[in-house]
Amino acid sequence: xxxxxxxxxxxxxxxxxxxxxxxxxxxxxxxxxxxxxxxxxxxxxxxxxxxxxxxxxxxxxxxxxxxxxxxxxxxxxxxxxxxxxxxxxxxxxxxxxxxxxxxxxxxxxxxxxxxxxxxxxxxxxxxxxxxxxxxxxxxxxxxxxxxxxxxxxxxxxxxxxxxxxx
Numbered sequence: 001x002x003x004x005x006x007x008x009x010x011x012x013x014x015x016x017x018x019x020x021x022x023x024x025x026x027x028x029x030x031x032x033x034x035x036x037x038x039x040x041x042x043x044x045x046x047x048x049x050x051x052x053x054x055x056x057x058x059x060x061x062x063x064x065x066x067x068x069x070x071x072x073x074x075x076x077x078x079x080x081x082x083x084x085x086x087x088x089x090x091x092x093x094x095x096x097x098x099x100x101x102x103x104x105x106x107x108x109x110x111x112x113x114x115x116x117x118x119x120x121x122x123x124x125x126x127x128x129x130x131x132x133x134x135x136x137x138x139x140x141x142x143x144x145x146x147x148x149x150x151x152x153x154x155x156x157x158x159x160x161x162x163x164x165x166x
Contacts, residue, residue, distance in 0.1 A: 010036070010043060010055060022058040024051075035080040035089070037104065044080050050091060050107055064107040078121050083130040088147065090124040090133065099124045099135050101147060111150035115143055 078092035099113040144154040
């Protein structure tokens with residue numbers, strides 16, 4: 001797609017004050033999906049690549065190609081999610097049917113959670129202790145995982161309708 005100038009603003013919801021402004025070239029491939037680290041020092045965006053931004057400077061620290069599904073495809077809409085301690089990051093994997101847990105400081109893969117199911121991933125959220133996470137599928141199936149081993153802690157949990165963690 002064509003590139004265009006775009007701006008992302010980060011606000012402190014408690015005070016209503018602008019914390020940072022980040023300028024970037026929008027590819028038009030996917031809408032930017034955003035997660036802010038628990039310490040509010042980093043923002044991660046996904047748009048075909050995983051981009052790590054430093055706050056409050058708004059500088060791009062690194063970008064890692066994800067081979068994520070194109071806009072509108074299965075799994076393309078999963079928000080990235082930080083673990084409560086900010087050390088791990090969950091993003092949708094290539095093809096949209098698994099979650100990749102990555103080291104939040106380097107972006108390196110830690111473990112792949114093979115959620116499965118034909119409809120793709122709706123979301124992933126970590127437990128408060130960061131030692132477990134749940135993946136949710138657009139097909140109404142949820143799974144609980146041990147982190148960082150990737151061991152499934154439950155069978156597929158069927159729910160009626162879509163489950164979109166977030």
